[in-house]
Amino acid sequence: MENPIIQTNTNILSIKDLCVAYTADHLSVSHVNVEIPRNQITAIMGPSGCGKSTLLRAINRMHELYRGIQVSGQMLLDGHDLMSMDPIKVRRQVGMVFQRPNPFPTMSIADNVMAGYMLNGLHPDKQQRNQIVERSLRSVGLWDEVKDSLTKKGTFLSGGQQQRLCIARALALQPQIILMDEPTSALDPIATSTIENLLTELQRDVTIIIVTHNMGQARRISQKSLFMYLGELVECGPTETLFSNPSHPHTASYLSGHIG
Amino acid sequence: MNIHSALPSRDKIFRNLLFVSSVIILLVCASMILSLVTDSISAFGEFGFFRFIFSSEWSYQEGNEHYGALPFIVGTLLTTTLALLFCIPFSLPVALFVGEYYKGRRITSFLSTITDLLAGIPSVIFGLWGFYVLRPIVVNLGLSEQGSGILTASFVLAIMIVPYAASLSAEFIKMVPAELKEAAYSMGATRGEVVRHVIFPYCGSGIFSAFILAIGRALGETMTVTMLIGNTNQIPLSITDTGNTMASIICNQFGEANGLRLSSLYAIALILFALTAVINIIGKILIKRAQIK
Ligand SMILES: Nc1ncnc2c1ncn2[C@@H]1O[C@H](COP(=O)(O)OP(=O)(O)OP(=O)(O)O)[C@@H](O)[C@H]1O
Ligand SMILES: [Mg+2]
Numbered sequence: 001m002e003n004p005i006i007q008t009n010t011n012i013l014s015i016k017d018l019c020v021a022y023t024a025d026h027l028s029v030s031h032v033n034v035e036i037p038r039n040q041i042t043a044i045m046g047p048s049g050c051g052k053s054t055l056l057r058a059i060n061r062m063h064e065l066y067r068g069i070q071v072s073g074q075m076l077l078d079g080h081d082l083m084s085m086d087p088i089k090v091r092r093q094v095g096m097v098f099q100r101p102n103p104f105p106t107m108s109i110a111d112n113v114m115a116g117y118m119l120n121g122l123h124p125d126k127q128q129r130n131q132i133v134e135r136s137l138r139s140v141g142l143w144d145e146v147k148d149s150l151t152k153k154g155t156f157l158s159g160g161q162q163q164r165l166c167i168a169r170a171l172a173l174q175p176q177i178i179l180m181d182e183p184t185s186a187l188d189p190i191a192t193s194t195i196e197n198l199l200t201e202l203q204r205d206v207t208i209i210i211v212t213h214n215m216g217q218a219r220r221i222s223q224k225s226l227f228m229y230l231g232e233l234v235e236c237g238p239t240e241t242l243f244s245n246p247s248h249p250h251t252a253s254y255l256s257g258h259i260g
Numbered sequence: 261m262n263i264h265s266a267l268p269s270r271d272k273i274f275r276n277l278l279f280v281s282s283v284i285i286l287l288v289c290a291s292m293i294l295s296l297v298t299d300s301i302s303a304f305g306e307f308g309f310f311r312f313i314f315s316s317e318w319s320y321q322e323g324n325e326h327y328g329a330l331p332f333i334v335g336t337l338l339t340t341t342l343a344l345l346f347c348i349p350f351s352l353p354v355a356l357f358v359g360e361y362y363k364g365r366r367i368t369s370f371l372s373t374i375t376d377l378l379a380g381i382p383s384v385i386f387g388l389w390g391f392y393v394l395r396p397i398v399v400n401l402g403l404s405e406q407g408s409g410i411l412t413a414s415f416v417l418a419i420m421i422v423p424y425a426a427s428l429s430a431e432f433i434k435m436v437p438a439e440l441k442e443a444a445y446s447m448g449a450t451r452g453e454v455v456r457h458v459i460f461p462y463c464g465s466g467i468f469s470a471f472i473l474a475i476g477r478a479l480g481e482t483m484t485v486t487m488l489i490g491n492t493n494q495i496p497l498s499i500t501d502t503g504n505t506m507a508s509i510i511c512n513q514f515g516e517a518n519g520l521r522l523s524s525l526y527a528i529a530l531i532l533f534a535l536t537a538v539i540n541i542i543g544k545i546l547i548k549r550a551q552i553k
Contacts, residue, residue: 065445088448096446102439106461119449119457166443173447 012038012176012207013059013082018073020054020063028054030231032073036177036224041199041208043218043239046228047254052211055228056179059209060094061087078176092120095170097180101162103154103169110150112165113137116173136168139205140198160191164198171206178202180210184217196221215255219243227251293533300527303327306520312527318493318509320521327524329531331495335503336532338496339414339485340478344471346418351425351474355467356455358426359433372427379423387487390416395488404500408490411499416488417478425474432466432550433459469546476539480532482507506532 013036020029029051036042044052054063063069064087075082082090103112113133117124124132133150137143142164146157154165163183170178180199184192192214199208199221212218218225219239226236227248235248246252304312307327315328354375362368394416395407403411436459444454460467490502491512504512506528517525 060446062442062446065442088450091446092448096443098439098443100439102437102443104440104443104458104461115444115457116447119444119447119453121453169443170447 010037011035012078014076015059016074016076018055018058018075019071020051020058021070022054022068024070028231029058032228032233034226034233034236036207036209038207039203039205040224041203041210041222042224042226043222044209044211044226044228045213045215045218045254046226048213050228051231052228053181054231056096056181056209056211059177059179060091060096062096088120092116092173093176095173095175095178097163097166097170097178097183099182100186101159101166103157103162103165105153105155107154108151109137109146109154109157109165112154113168113172115169120173132172136172137165139171139202140164140168141194142168158191160187160194163187163191163195167195167198167202171202175206177207177209180208182211182213185213192217215243227254229254296526296530296533300523300530303520303523303527306523312524313531316495320517325520327521327527329506329524329528331493332504332506332509332528333531334495335410335489336479336505336507336535338410338499338503339417339489339505340475342410342414342499343417343421343478344475346415347421347425347474348471350418351422351429351471352467354422354426355429355433355470359430360436360455360459361451363434372430375423375426378419379427383420383481383483384487386416386420387484390484390488398500406490406502408488409500409502410489410496413485413488413505414499416484417481420481420484421474421478424477425470428470428473428547429463429467432463432470435466435551436462463550465546466550469543469550472539472543472546476536476543479536479539480507482511486511506535 015032015034015036018029018032019027021027032055044055046052057063058071059075059082061071061082063071071083073083077085077090077093103109104115107115110129110133111118113136114124114129117132134143134147137146142161145161146152146165149156154162157165163186167178167183184195187195196217199210202208210218210222222239224236225239225242227234227242227246227250229250235242235246235251242251243255246255307315312327313329313333315326316330317326317328318331319326354371358368358371362371390412391408395412398404398409398412399407440458440462441454444458449457485505486508489504489508491504491508492502493504493509496503510525510529510532513521514525
């Protein structure tokens with residue numbers, strides 16, 4: 001905020017020469033360079049095992065939770081060196097939504113939304129709390145469906161509702177970026193399209209990076225697309241260009257269903 | 261050549277053997293319970309069931325025999341409760357260490373081996389250690405004159421049940437799904453916050469059941485307690501007092517008792533049996549429930 005040059009920068013995140021290795025002899029993400037545009041949806045595609053999840057989890061530094069995973073390179077979040085920030089602060093600004101809906105089974109719907117605050121030792125007063133719960137649930141279109149059962153367990157909801165609850169939970173902390181790893185692959189088509197519409201609306205407030213196997217989905221909701229192959233970023237650019245005129249043969253054959 | 265005809269008949273003999281062994285075990289069990297009941301009848305008949313349980317007199321002067329189980333019931337409940345309290349600050353950290361913080365690391369299997377070893381040590385060795393090492397410390401600290409008593413026995417008992425409480429709790433801690441922990445981490449939670457707000461709420465009932473089973477072990481532990489509790493037959497008035505548990509009074513007096521006194525020991529045995537059975541059944545049910553989740 002202090003620096004007007006950074007503020008007006010259209011890219012919120014810039015990734016430079018990022019490598020991730022689970023074992024010493026193999027790079028699962030290999031020398032990736034990419035810019036992530038602010039308030040847009042960026043899709044990551046590629047065949048299974050090409051390193052999409054691994055790249056995504058490098059951004060909120062989840063790899064540090066496990067031993068022996070080597071991450072190198074540079075990432076700038078709004079111009080700040082993400083790798084030298086406190087990982088706790090990074091994760092508050094960069095939220096995550098997982099493949100399978102994972103609301104906390106021991107918490108009510110409202111408590112799930114407030115989980116980020118509680119886990120960070122923040123205790124907003126009752127009024128603020130109600131505001132955050134309502135705002136977050138409204139932004140995922142869940143408010144009207146659950147406003148009378150806020151004290152019920154989140155695990156009673158349907159899969160699609162649970163996933164929206166998880167998005168609300170991530171949104172509650174007002175992150176700058178939300179990372180989503182195949183967030184609709186466990187959901188039926190109707191729940192999937194609800195979430196796609198939701199993401200399109202959310203991009204006004206938050207930058208979204210989404211891993212998806214669903215090419216139609218990438219095409220419908222994303223403005224920028226990345227195509228990965230064997231750990232490398234082989235192609236990236238505006239989604240329309242990538243789909244209509246892929247420049248790399250691997251991309252072309254993946255998009256036409258020949259690999260993956 | 262006649263392998264086809266030989267197999268079924270051998271199979272049959274084997275099956276019958278299994279059946280007979282199982283029946284024998286069942287019979288032994290039944291006869292044990294039966295003798296507990298029949299041999300305690302005269303004590304319960306003489307004093308009445310509730311009078312026996314709530315009487316605190318234990319006098320075996322001829323012509324003035326009075327037996328009541330209250331001092332030993334109190335002694336048992338007191339040592340068990342204290343042992344549980346002392347055991348928690350050791351077993352919970354061990355369980356977290358093994359099940360979460362150092363899960364799957366080499367140091368964990370080392371620690372597990374040590375705790376398993378602890379579980380395998382004969383209780384008389386714990387008793388010996390408690391008597392010659394811990395008891396003088398209790399005396400030197402000025403906690404009690406004689407050193408033996410409820411406190412000393414409970415402390416050693418606590419160490420004995422740590423392996424049970426810790427290893428079972430660790431199993432439940434390991435069962436917490438990684439996706440829930442990652443969800444918490446992804447919102448900026450620290451490890452401690454994940455433990456407090458995700459792991460404990462998720463497997464609290466499992467950990468609770470682990471401690472119930474540990475209580476089940478502490479209730480009936482005999483040798484260590486008999487060596488350390490001081491063996492007096494009054495209701496202990498403070499935790500540094502001497503006393504007796506149900507197990508230790510039986511162990512102390514079974515050899516010299518006869519008649520009404522022996523029947524009273526049987527009656528105490530029956531109560532202890534029922535109590536441990538109930539606690540173990542509750543523990544098992546709780547564990548099943550916790551695992552289903
Ligand atoms: N925890 C791990 N330890 C070791 N290797 C791993 C681990 N996780 C992933 N890998 C390897 O890293 C590579 C990339 O995996 P990643 O999960 O990022 O692929 P992905 O593109 O997300 O695949 P999918 O579409 O199936 O989810 C794979 O070769 C995989 O085997
Ligand atoms: Mg993946």
